[in-house]
Amino acid sequence: MLNYIQRHFDLQIGIASFLLALIGLVSVYSATYDARASDIFFKQLVWSGAGTIVVLTLTLFPFRLLQTISIPAWLFSLLLLVVVLLLGKTVSGSTSWFNLGSFRIQPSEFAKITTVLALASYLSRSDVSLRNPRDLMLATGIVLAPVALIMMQPDFGTAVIYGGMAFAIMYWGGASQFSLLAVVAPGAAAVAALFGTTPFLIVVAVMGVLIYLTKEHRLVAAVVFSIMVLVGISVQFIYDGLRPYQQKRIDTFLDPGADPLGAGYNILQSKVAIGSGGVFGKGYLHGSQTQLNFIPEQWTDFIFCVPGEEFGFMGAATVLLLFAVFLMRGVTLASKVKSKYASFVAIGLTATIATHVFINIGMALGLFPVIGVPLPFLSYGGSSLLSNAAMVGILMNLYTNRKEY
Numbered sequence: 167m168l169n170y171i172q173r174h175f176d177l178q179i180g181i182a183s184f185l186l187a188l189i190g191l192v193s194v195y196s197a198t199y200d201a202r203a204s205d206i207f208f209k210q211l212v213w214s215g216a217g218t219i220v221v222l223t224l225t226l227f228p229f230r231l232l233q234t235i236s237i238p239a240w241l242f243s244l245l246l247l248v249v250v251l252l253l254g255k256t257v258s259g260s261t262s263w264f265n266l267g268s269f270r271i272q273p274s275e276f277a278k279i280t281t282v283l284a285l286a287s288y289l290s291r292s293d294v295s296l297r298n299p300r301d302l303m304l305a306t307g308i309v310l311a312p313v314a315l316i317m318m319q320p321d322f323g324t325a326v327i328y329g330g331m332a333f334a335i336m337y338w339g340g341a342s343q344f345s346l347l348a349v350v351a352p353g354a355a356a357v358a359a360l361f362g363t364t365p366f367l368i369v370v371a372v373m374g375v376l377i378y379l380t381k382e383h384r385l386v387a388a389v390v391f392s393i394m395v396l397v398g399i400s401v402q403f404i405y406d407g408l409r410p411y412q413q414k415r416i417d418t419f420l421d422p423g424a425d426p427l428g429a430g431y432n433i434l435q436s437k438v439a440i441g442s443g444g445v446f447g448k449g450y451l452h453g454s455q456t457q458l459n460f461i462p463e464q465w466t467d468f469i470f471c472v473p474g475e476e477f478g479f480m481g482a483a484t485v486l487l488l489f490a491v492f493l494m495r496g497v498t499l500a501s502k503v504k505s506k507y508a509s510f511v512a513i514g515l516t517a518t519i520a521t522h523v524f525i526n527i528g529m530a531l532g533l534f535p536v537i538g539v540p541l542p543f544l545s546y547g548g549s550s551l552l553s554n555a556a557m558v559g560i561l562m563n564l565y566t567n568r569k570e571y
Contacts (some may be wrong), residue, residue, distance in 0.1 A: 176226070176499065177409040180490040183221075183543060183558045187214060189485060190544035196450065197465040200457045201242030206465055206546055208533035209269070213548040217555030224559025229567040232560070233287060233507050238532035240284035240308070247315040254319075258536075262319045272549035274324045277312045278518055279556055284308050289339050297339040305336065323377075323525075323537035326438060329353070330521030331514050338500065338513045344380040347373065348390045355398035366398050432468060433532045435461045440474035440482065440530065447478030465546040470530045485544070488505060489523050496561060503568045512564050515557045 191210060198206045229273035250273050255263040263270045285308050288294060294301045309332040316325045333349055352374045373394060377387050439455035448454065453475035455461060461468050473481035481528035496516030500509045519542050526541040540550045 174376045174566050176562055177496065178491055178495040179499075179558060179561050179565070182488045182495070186485070186488050186492070186543035187217070189473060189488075190469070190541075190551075191452075193469050193544055194546050196453070196476060197456055197469065199451055200459070209548065210546050210551070213551045215550075216275045216550050220552055220555040221559040221562065224420045224556055225562040225566065226383075227559075228484065229505075229508075229563060229570055230282070232563065236280070236283035236287035240280040242314065243273065243277040243280040244311060247277060247312060249273075250313065251318055260319045260321045260543050262316075262321050262324075269548055272547075274312070274316050274319070274321060275549040275553040276556070277316075278324075278327060278331065279515070279549055279553060279560070281312055281328065282307060282335070282511060282514035282518065285335055286507050286514060287508050289335070290505075290507035295432075296336055296339045296345065302336075302341065302345055305339075306332070307334050321538070323539045326520050326525065326537060327518060327539065330524075334509055334517030334520075335514045339510065342380070342382075344377065344387070344390075346384040347377055350436070351377070351390065351394040352397040355394045356401050359398040359401040368397060370398065414530070430535060432461055433529075436468050436471050436530045437532050439471040443478035443481070445473040445474045447481055449472075450476050452476065465541060467526065467536065467545065468530055469541055469544045469546070470527055474530075487526075489542075493523075499561060499565055499568070503564055504571050505567075507562045508570070510566070512561060514559060519554070520559065 167517060191207070191214060194210050195207045198204055204280070250264060251261060253264075254261045255265050255270065256268075257263055262272050262274055264273070271489055286407070288305060288308060294305075295304050296305065314323045314326075328347075333346065337346060354369050354373060355366065358365040366538050374391055377391055380387070382390075387431070435455055439453065439461065442455065443453070451457065453472065455475055456464060456472055461471060464471060469481070470485065477484070493516055496512055496519070500512035500516065503509050503512060512552055522539055522542045525534055525537070525539045526545070529536050529539065540547055542554045543551070
């Protein structure tokens, strides 16, 4: 029996995701224990049960059919993103949700998965190569289509995830160094420009040298370099056009102490919570920052503070270790499956989870601006939990069918 399970189910991914979801439930319960939000925990419990069904269903889903429906599923997700703009519910300034009674569904969470499937389906074709400019542009278009609709909501946090996922898939697919630099350089210049002229000039100089070293055609290299510079210069104009709450998030990232009782409050309290946990923590349900509600709605973006404060370094390290096991197994799976399509799907889903983890924990530590990115399996949210469950189910499916071509 055990041998059968080991042959057909990826135990490392399954156990790691189960333990992370369990830690998530424990953390959500603690974060809502004394916050007059007990219904949050019970909703998460319901979503967890639904997520279990999703994992089992997708694990047993026919592998060939999954590949067949990849493009139609992506098109359907684009349709939902259009519909949510017209009929969706606005929450925290973002029109991203459908109301289903007392529950809400966020289509952009599931569009991440369908985008990975569609991109994998396209790139696995024998006549497609990322070193061909036309194929690279079409692949980029598959990613930019949902991103454009999500930015219209607007939901910058979710849109950023697509960038990390696309970069990983294109790297895995053999895109040239120049193509990867062309994707990274404008973003790097934009971020550097936020910190001032000197950091911007340094990044421009470094990227310029790297672009030159790729020995790409001079005209093409000049176009990419010019786009990078223009993006960096336009940052101030874009900043001026943002909504006040979006400007505050950027200002808080640059200097959390500038408004300790306003926009910087969550980040400062988050760092206090994690830092005060010590080695073994303050004990379950005994975290002062958590139980006294110093961090508003801690069960969402700042859920990492709960194991960090109540179980200390050991709790935070356990969470990071489980994520490391999950992500390493995902990369290993991508390298071992026989199907090119499956390989792209595995690396894309793994990169999606990795980007979430990297940004969310960076937010909790004050290393990144607060852009509303949940921590996979831990943060409260039905759409997030179901999409994570779907990714686990698909990865398990790929493992089961790892010998399929």
